[in-house]
Amino acid sequence: MKNIVIVGATSSIAEHCARIWLEAAPANLTMIGRNAERTEKIAADLQVRSPESVIRTIQTDFLTPDAIKQTADDIAATGAIDIALIAQGSLTDQLDCQSDLNACKESLEVNGISPVLFAEAFAGHLANAGRGTLALIGSVAGDRGRKSNYVYGAAKGMVTRYAQGLQHRFAGSAVKVVLIKPGPTDTPMTAHLKAQGTKLTPVEDVAQGIVNAINRGQAVVYVPGKWRLIMWVIRHLPKGIFNKLNI
Amino acid sequence: MTKMSSWGRLNAHEHVVIDINDRSHIPALLRSHKPGLAYGMGRSYGDVCLNPGSTLWKTAKLDRFLSFNNKTGVLRCEAGVLLRDIQRLFIPRGWAIPVTPGTQLVTVGGAIANDVHGKNHHAFGSFGDHLLKIRLLRTTGETIDCGLIQHADWFAATIGGLGLTGVIVEAEIQLQQVPSAWLNTETIAYSNLDEFFHLADDSEAQWQHTVSWIDCLSSIGRGIFMRANPTSESGRIKQKARQLVMPFVPPVSFINRLSLHPFNNAYFHLQKKQAGPGIAHYEKFFYPLDNILNWNRMYGPKGFFQYQSVVPRSVGKQAVQAMLKEIARSGEGSFLAVLKTFGNREALGMMSFPQPGVTLALDFSNNGTRTLKLLERLDAIVREARGRIYPAKDARMPRDLFGQGYPKLHEFLTYRDPGISSALSRRLIGY
Numbered sequence: 054m055k056n057i058v059i060v061g062a063t064s065s066i067a068e069h070c071a072r073i074w075l076e077a078a079p080a081n082l083t084m085i086g087r088n089a090e091r092t093e094k095i096a097a098d099l100q101v102r103s104p105e106s107v108i109r110t111i112q113t114d115f116l117t118p119d120a121i122k123q124t125a126d127d128i129a130a131t132g133a134i135d136i137a138l139i140a141q142g143s144l145t146d147q148l149d150c151q152s153d154l155n156a157c158k159e160s161l162e163v164n165g166i167s168p169v170l171f172a173e174a175f176a177g178h179l180a181n182a183g184r185g186t187l188a189l190i191g192s193v194a195g196d197r198g199r200k201s202n203y204v205y206g207a208a209k210g211m212v213t214r215y216a217q218g219l220q221h222r223f224a225g226s227a228v229k230v231v232l233i234k235p236g237p238t239d240t241p242m243t244a245h246l247k248a249q250g251t252k253l254t255p256v257e258d259v260a261q262g263i264v265n266a267i268n269r270g271q272a273v274v275y276v277p278g279k280w281r282l283i284m285w286v287i288r289h290l291p292k293g294i295f296n297k298l299n300i
Numbered sequence: 301m302t303k304m305s306s307w308g309r310l311n312a313h314e315h316v317v318i319d320i321n322d323r324s325h326i327p328a329l330l331r332s333h334k335p336g337l338a339y340g341m342g343r344s345y346g347d348v349c350l351n352p353g354s355t356l357w358k359t360a361k362l363d364r365f366l367s368f369n370n371k372t373g374v375l376r377c378e379a380g381v382l383l384r385d386i387q388r389l390f391i392p393r394g395w396a397i398p399v400t401p402g403t404q405l406v407t408v409g410g411a412i413a414n415d416v417h418g419k420n421h422h423a424f425g426s427f428g429d430h431l432l433k434i435r436l437l438r439t440t441g442e443t444i445d446c447g448l449i450q451h452a453d454w455f456a457a458t459i460g461g462l463g464l465t466g467v468i469v470e471a472e473i474q475l476q477q478v479p480s481a482w483l484n485t486e487t488i489a490y491s492n493l494d495e496f497f498h499l500a501d502d503s504e505a506q507w508q509h510t511v512s513w514i515d516c517l518s519s520i521g522r523g524i525f526m527r528a529n530p531t532s533e534s535g536r537i538k539q540k541a542r543q544l545v546m547p548f549v550p551p552v553s554f555i556n557r558l559s560l561h562p563f564n565n566a567y568f569h570l571q572k573k574q575a576g577p578g579i580a581h582y583e584k585f586f587y588p589l590d591n592i593l594n595w596n597r598m599y600g601p602k603g604f605f606q607y608q609s610v611v612p613r614s615v616g617k618q619a620v621q622a623m624l625k626e627i628a629r630s631g632e633g634s635f636l637a638v639l640k641t642f643g644n645r646e647a648l649g650m651m652s653f654p655q656p657g658v659t660l661a662l663d664f665s666n667n668g669t670r671t672l673k674l675l676e677r678l679d680a681i682v683r684e685a686r687g688r689i690y691p692a693k694d695a696r697m698p699r700d701l702f703g704q705g706y707p708k709l710h711e712f713l714t715y716r717d718p719g720i721s722s723a724l725s726r727r728l729i730g731y
Contacts (some may be wrong), residue, residue, distance in 0.1 A: 101365035
């Protein structure tokens, strides 16, 4: 059975990835979450979907380096990791970030620092094992700073740059680093966008895209794929035009 | 505000739509948005799932399993789980939902609220007959766990209760053992209603599933009878069935006076030629239309009505004959027409639709007054036969027919949740 680790296991995208993996084949799944009750609820659901899987849940602090290292060490001690998916995140309102530095800090921490710390903790173990896939969920918002969500975008941009460096480090080895950039996805995180009428991609489709990218070991994947083109255009818009856009 | 429609696409009014993402959020949501109504997949045809100008609590994301006992077949799950997901997960393990409707793209909560039935009513009753427990959350803050013994009155009010007794959040379902994903089938053409009833009666003891397609334009009542039993044999999947899509809404209904006659003729003769025994995968046999995404668009921008009635067996033949005559005379109607006998059993729910007799279900393109007039003539036949109409399919039945068809209505009303209302409840009950 594959050893799969999910950090931020209550994320809706991560939950749907887990469903796809476990319904395809039983696995050893370790779910790491901040909220024990919610993590347990998802674990119970996955256990019904895949009775032969071995599922365990771990509750830990998401910002304390020692706790993160200990968690990663404990998991790695039970066997080589095949897939580690780093999925935590929270879409903090941009205006809140502007008016309240605590909100700003929290957004940077949960979307940027925490994923990097977890990834770094697992990267060492993948390096030792000489194999495995480390997948990080970035965002299209990390591709170019925009007034509507630049704090969140900055944190996701950090994940992008971090993943790039990690890919450089593991180039030529059997360790794969996959950076996923979802467009706006229909999850609890984006409920306010949906209420404003934003078109969102079903979370099942995004999860399938992620699972496929991990299977292929693809370096950077946009889900759905059309965002690669959209973000290429946005990244290349001259400042004069870009600054006139209300995005 | 979001425009929401039911499956019949008769209208699209503004609603405040709120996703329920986690069952721990529900009490707060129910308190703060009233009057609301739980909304699953929106597969009911009329207005039972709509609440224009007010709130819909969308349950599709409440889709987690809680537990499954492999020895007893008892499944506990949240109300937004799709019947499709239960079938796909458990049929390979030898367990299936005993009763399912003609689409598996409905939620467990919706299946309970409409007490749906299937092709095996004579053998297994309706969906409610296989429930062990329901957890109901009320906008008053109460949680009611009800079942056959505990709060049996709430159980009976909620099965077929049109979502009006509270929000169904969890259910415990008794699955049934099945030998495989396949069914032995037999297809037989019939040329009049006498032959249909003869076939139906003959099949009741030996066949778990019986259903028939009826040519609604033939006043004599010709059609195609299908019966099936689970089998331990496996058929061969010729090729993976492609998911088809009705990609757009045509400017006029594809189903009209010009297209219907040749279509029905061709279908009848094609099926007649292919009649005989066969083997079918459960998805193909039970849910043939699920393979065409958004098939309801083919009725054009004005949408369609579905009319499903059940009339007692003693007057069944005369009533069905009379309805077919009215339809043939009007030239309205649709390719999608189903005739089936219900078994001799009463449903658990106070407001459940299935009752002993014969049920006829038909689609009608919405041609405005012309269609409504025809449906009124069908009402008169149902009224005289002491029958009833299925609320899950209805968008226009008159109040007196609702009252006559559902004699336990007054008892049911004492179980209503004061913070829940639907377009149907306002139309037929007044609030």
